[in-house]
Amino acid sequence: MAPLLDVDSLAVTLPGPRGPLPILHDVSLSVDEGELVGIAGESGCGKSLTAQTLLGLLPAGAKVTGSARFAGTDLLGLDNRGWQRVRGAGIAMVFQDPTAALHPMLTVGRQLTEHMRVHLRMDRRAATRRAVELLDQVRIPDPERALRAYPHQFSGGMRQRAAIAIALAARPRLLIADEPTTALDVTVQAGILALLDRLRTETGLAVAFITHDLGVLSALTTRGYVFYAGRVVETGPTGALLTAPAHPYTSALLGARPHGTQTVGTLRPIPGSPPAPGEAPPGCPFEPRCRHAEPECGTAPPRLDPVAVDRSVACVVRPHLEVAAR
Amino acid sequence: MTTVQNGEPGAVTTTAPRPRRAHPLLAFLAKRLAITAGLLLGVTVVTFGLVNVVPGDPVTANLSDQALNDPATVAAFREKWGLDQPLWQQYLHYLGNLLRGDLGISQQTGRSVLDDLVRYVPATLELAIPTMVLALVIGTGIGMLAAVRNGRATDQIVRVGALLGLSTPPFWLSLVVLYVFFYQLGLAPSGGRLSTAFSPPPTVTGMYTVDAALAGQWDVAWDAAQHLTLPVLVLTSLTVALLVRFVRSAMLEVLQQDYIRAAYAKGLPTRVVLRRHLLRAGLVPVVTVSGLAFASLLSGTVLVESIFGWPGVGQYAYRSATALDLPAILGVSLFVALVYTLVNLTVDLLYGLIDPRIRLS
Amino acid sequence: MTMTAPDPVAPDPKVDRALTRRRWLGRLRGGSTGRPVWRQPIAVVALAILGGWLLAAILAPIVAPYDPLAQSADTYAPPSATHWFGTDSLGRDIFSRVVHGARLSIPLALAIVSLALLVGGLLGLVAGYLGRFADEALMRLTDLVFAFPQIILAMAVTAAFGPNTRNAVLALVIVSWPVYARVIRSAVLSMRGDDYLNAARLLGVGPVRALRRDVLPNSIGPAIVLATLELGNAVLLLAALSFLGLGPRPPAAEWGSMVALGSQDLSMWWVSVFPGLAILTVVMAFNVLGDALRDRLDPRYAKGR
Ligand SMILES: Nc1ncnc2c1ncn2[C@@H]1O[C@H](COP(=O)(O)OP(=O)(O)O)[C@@H](O)[C@H]1O
Numbered sequence: 001m002a003p004l005l006d007v008d009s010l011a012v013t014l015p016g017p018r019g020p021l022p023i024l025h026d027v028s029l030s031v032d033e034g035e036l037v038g039i040a041g042e043s044g045c046g047k048s049l050t051a052q053t054l055l056g057l058l059p060a061g062a063k064v065t066g067s068a069r070f071a072g073t074d075l076l077g078l079d080n081r082g083w084q085r086v087r088g089a090g091i092a093m094v095f096q097d098p099t100a101a102l103h104p105m106l107t108v109g110r111q112l113t114e115h116m117r118v119h120l121r122m123d124r125r126a127a128t129r130r131a132v133e134l135l136d137q138v139r140i141p142d143p144e145r146a147l148r149a150y151p152h153q154f155s156g157g158m159r160q161r162a163a164i165a166i167a168l169a170a171r172p173r174l175l176i177a178d179e180p181t182t183a184l185d186v187t188v189q190a191g192i193l194a195l196l197d198r199l200r201t202e203t204g205l206a207v208a209f210i211t212h213d214l215g216v217l218s219a220l221t222t223r224g225y226v227f228y229a230g231r232v233v234e235t236g237p238t239g240a241l242l243t244a245p246a247h248p249y250t251s252a253l254l255g256a257r258p259h260g261t262q263t264v265g266t267l268r269p270i271p272g273s274p275p276a277p278g279e280a281p282p283g284c285p286f287e288p289r290c291r292h293a294e295p296e297c298g299t300a301p302p303r304l305d306p307v308a309v310d311r312s313v314a315c316v317v318r319p320h321l322e323v324a325a326r
Numbered sequence: 327m328t329t330v331q332n333g334e335p336g337a338v339t340t341t342a343p344r345p346r347r348a349h350p351l352l353a354f355l356a357k358r359l360a361i362t363a364g365l366l367l368g369v370t371v372v373t374f375g376l377v378n379v380v381p382g383d384p385v386t387a388n389l390s391d392q393a394l395n396d397p398a399t400v401a402a403f404r405e406k407w408g409l410d411q412p413l414w415q416q417y418l419h420y421l422g423n424l425l426r427g428d429l430g431i432s433q434q435t436g437r438s439v440l441d442d443l444v445r446y447v448p449a450t451l452e453l454a455i456p457t458m459v460l461a462l463v464i465g466t467g468i469g470m471l472a473a474v475r476n477g478r479a480t481d482q483i484v485r486v487g488a489l490l491g492l493s494t495p496p497f498w499l500s501l502v503v504l505y506v507f508f509y510q511l512g513l514a515p516s517g518g519r520l521s522t523a524f525s526p527p528p529t530v531t532g533m534y535t536v537d538a539a540l541a542g543q544w545d546v547a548w549d550a551a552q553h554l555t556l557p558v559l560v561l562t563s564l565t566v567a568l569l570v571r572f573v574r575s576a577m578l579e580v581l582q583q584d585y586i587r588a589a590y591a592k593g594l595p596t597r598v599v600l601r602r603h604l605l606r607a608g609l610v611p612v613v614t615v616s617g618l619a620f621a622s623l624l625s626g627t628v629l630v631e632s633i634f635g636w637p638g639v640g641q642y643a644y645r646s647a648t649a650l651d652l653p654a655i656l657g658v659s660l661f662v663a664l665v666y667t668l669v670n671l672t673v674d675l676l677y678g679l680i681d682p683r684i685r686l687s
Numbered sequence: 688m689t690m691t692a693p694d695p696v697a698p699d700p701k702v703d704r705a706l707t708r709r710r711w712l713g714r715l716r717g718g719s720t721g722r723p724v725w726r727q728p729i730a731v732v733a734l735a736i737l738g739g740w741l742l743a744a745i746l747a748p749i750v751a752p753y754d755p756l757a758q759s760a761d762t763y764a765p766p767s768a769t770h771w772f773g774t775d776s777l778g779r780d781i782f783s784r785v786v787h788g789a790r791l792s793i794p795l796a797l798a799i800v801s802l803a804l805l806v807g808g809l810l811g812l813v814a815g816y817l818g819r820f821a822d823e824a825l826m827r828l829t830d831l832v833f834a835f836p837q838i839i840l841a842m843a844v845t846a847a848f849g850p851n852t853r854n855a856v857l858a859l860v861i862v863s864w865p866v867y868a869r870v871i872r873s874a875v876l877s878m879r880g881d882d883y884l885n886a887a888r889l890l891g892v893g894p895v896r897a898l899r900r901d902v903l904p905n906s907i908g909p910a911i912v913l914a915t916l917e918l919g920n921a922v923l924l925l926a927a928l929s930f931l932g933l934g935p936r937p938p939a940a941e942w943g944s945m946v947a948l949g950s951q952d953l954s955m956w957w958v959s960v961f962p963g964l965a966i967l968t969v970v971m972a973f974n975v976l977g978d979a980l981r982d983r984l985d986p987r988y989a990k991g992r
């Protein structure tokens with residue numbers, strides 16, 4: 001069966017002050033019905049931009065090539081009307097900062113019901129009834145009262161729960177959660193993650209979970225994609241990615257020791273920073289920061305090649321491959 | 327009233343909107359009232375000082391040369407207006423009268439300043455109210471359009487237009503408009519509030535269009551409305567220019583907010599996102615600037631009224647200033663300062679009404 | 688509050704000042720993003736217009752074909768080859784008067800803005816630095832001035848002091864200094880918030896030196912932007928005052944009073960159209976320039992485009 005979301009060789013170029021800026025290169029990924037997939041990478045690697053592409057929310061003047069199919073629809077060929085049908089009801093999104101993503105001057109109830117009424121053609125009363133259920137589902141106490149509240153009257157964690165409820169309101173099949181816990185306290189994070197997991201098992205919702213923290217993936221996702229400088233540099237089952245990273249970047253992200261006596265370590269910062277769009281070196285984008293770089297790394301960006309069942313890596317040297325293949 | 331909670335899950339309380347208690351609002355109003363009173367007092371001091379300390383002499387400004395040569399007339403004039411008393415006594419005297427609601431007698435018109443204001447203020451309001459309403463609607467609409475079309479042709483045209491409007495001298499624009507619409511096209515009357523064929527409707531509000539409509543004199547109302555068009559056109563275009571730039575940049579800022587992207591991401595039609603989400607948030611800065619726009623509108627009326635022969639406060643201010651008519655100047659200043667603070671108060675109250683985050687804070 | 692020990696080597700004020708200046712000059716040249724002021728097409732047009740007017744002001748006696756005050760029998764002549772902009776009710780050549788008008792409006796606007804900047808800046812500095820009562824008093828005073836529409840207050844002041852050029856300038860300074868006072872004051876206050884001034888005090892740097900070293904360089908950007916935008920406003924207000932007969936005395940070739948002359952007979956459109964266009968172009972040039980400077984110098988606006 002075809003995956004719910006199938007992205008192939010996606011490339012995105014944004015207009016910059018000094019000409020076009022290539023941001024995403026050759027991104028391929030897929031999410032199955034009811035699957036929880038992780039997308040990880042440092043900040044600025046193009047994770048959010050991927051999400052924006054899948055919702056048709058790119059800034060004006062963006063150029064997109066490649067293909068993105070969702071439930072049989074060609075996303076990239078959609079007109080405004082078509083996008084409006086997919087957004088919310090097909091693909092929904094939870095943003096990183098719930099405080100910024102909720103309208104400060106509209107009640108939570110209004111923000112929960114307005115798109116339900118458009119997508120599900122509900123009347124006010126039915127929409128309100130569903131809103132109460134949703135708030136209950138995301139464990140917001142006293143839902144009737146919460147409907148009348150404004151976002152600023154909620155705590156950070158509650159705001160994110162409300163944002164998740166809003167995203168779920170029009171019964172989407174895929175939820176893209178863009179770093180939904182980054183702005184929250186550690187204790188609150190766990191609650192949100194558990195909530196997402198429960199929703200998946202209860203409703204069969206597919207989730208693409210974006211994070212810059214590889215550690216968060218382990219608890220939650222089945223498969224993962226590692227992004228670097230607008231490319232997928234490694235993909236595979238989350239367990240394998242975390243215990244036996246094959247790409248030097250993944251391993252650096254994990255802060256794991258070179259030959260992988262696989263302690264899932266705490267995040268240790270990688271020296272240097274990812275290249276800005278348009279300033280990537282001609283060869284492997286990770287080369288300037290890579291401890292395993294060889295001369296041939298500088299010639300062309302390595303392709304994402306399969307190295308094992310369900311496992312691909314974009315690295316010509318593959319220093320950890322034996323470990324990964326075992 | 328804002329409860330921000332970080333603990334989770336535990337005791338989560340939503341403080342849903344409580345019925346508003348009266349007293350924080352009253353306290354707020356009381357404080358503002360006190361400030362206003364202080365401001366008005368300051369205005370009297372400044373104006374009083376200004377007119378008295380400086381070389382100009384109301385006697386020479388108000389009496390003819392012939393009368394000036396007659397010492398008895400001059401002395402009588404001085405005594406009549408209390409100009410023979412020490413300054414501080416004149417001031418206290420004025421303040422005392424003011425507290426009793428007596429603004430004094432205008433040296434120029436010979437009527438009480440209060441009567442003059444009652445006569446001239448409605449004329450100015452008849453210009454200012456439609457201007458403000460039109461300018462807010464048009465300015466918000468165009469500013470929003472320019473923001474949504476950021477950088478494209480529509481936006482460029484709007485920006486150049488606004489720049490032109492801001493750089494145009496109001497008095498010159500009035501003349502140009504008169505030349506085109508009155509002299510060349512004959513589409514509008516040249517000035518005044520009413521054609522000579524009509525007499526003013528019975529006074530209720532003092533605004534001819536409204537009063538005539540109330541009295542059922544539709545022909546008078548129509549004539550008065552025609553007299554309104556050109557001055558309102560000039561004032562509106564200037565005010566719109568001021569608003570557009572502000573609205574545009576405020577809306578641009580809002581457009582970059584996550585909650586606008588979130589609204590699109592929910593699959594809402596563009597029309598709904600713009601009207602409900604963008605407009606709502608952009609209205610806060612618009613309300614803020616409308617106070618400023620109103621002040622600039624009052625400045626504009628001085629010039630526009632003088633060209634269109636519109637007997638409003640602007641003309642009254644001009645005539646009393648040039649005649650050094652102290653009671654009238656003070657009256658106008660107090661009126662203007664009062665309007666200014668009232669507008670600001672309204673702005674603040676509206677602000678709280680639009681943005682739930684700042685209610686009662 | 689604990690304060691980190693100040694660097695034993697006190698920063699050299701000269702270096703400091705040079706650095707700050709370079710920072711805003713750098714932004715003027717384009718900084719990290721965008722184009723420098725003189726590469727934005729509309730700003731170039733504005734600069735060209737201003738340059739043209741400045742030249743006209745300087746070279747007026749050469750450029751103007753007639754004496755701006757010379758009356759002739761040829762009254763109300765429409766624009767023609769002999770009188771490009773026509774003549775007014777006294778037969779004076781309008782083109783010559785418009786050109787000579789630049790000699791009044793531009794220098795007077797500069798005078799108004801510099802005086803207002805000086806007065807407002809000084810008051811703002813002192814109030815911000817002293818705080819407490821001085822600050823409160825200044826803020827109330829500015830509130831008071833803001834409570835009058837500018838033109839009404841200016842009108843009252845000019846009328847009271849007597850209508851002439853000097854008093855018009857004085858009146859416009861009186862109505863426009865508070866903006867500068869507020870800008871400079873908030874610059875000083877933000878320094879205080881950053882504990883710069885406290886640190887300076889601890890280092891034994893006197894108030895004057897502290898102000899010169901930290902406050903001035905930091906407030907100069909906003910002040911320049913504001914002053915440029917206010918130049919346009921000053922030209923407009925001055926023209927308005929003289930339109931009302933409260934500016935330079937006739938027969939001076941002042942743009943506002945020339946427009947007023949045209950209002951006597953609408954059919955002679957050229958009498959007021961050309962001086963009005965002169966005002967319009969100068970004000971617009973100042974506004975464009977101010978906007979461009981603001982985009983460059985004021986970080987709050989930098990991202991807007
Ligand atoms: N509107 C935009 N215009 C130009 N560049 C952008 C824009 N939005 C994002 N970028 C650039 O695209 C890159 C990817 O951004 P993003 O997708 O937000 O990264 P991530 O979500 O992985 O942190 C960044 O380098 C960012 O600077």
Ligand code: SF4
Nearest residue numbers: 284287290297315316
């Ligand atoms: S290709 Fe070379 S530079 Fe790039 S990650 Fe692999 S080893 Fe490092």
Ligand SMILES: [Mg+2]
Nearest residue numbers: 044047048179
């Ligand atoms: Mg991101």
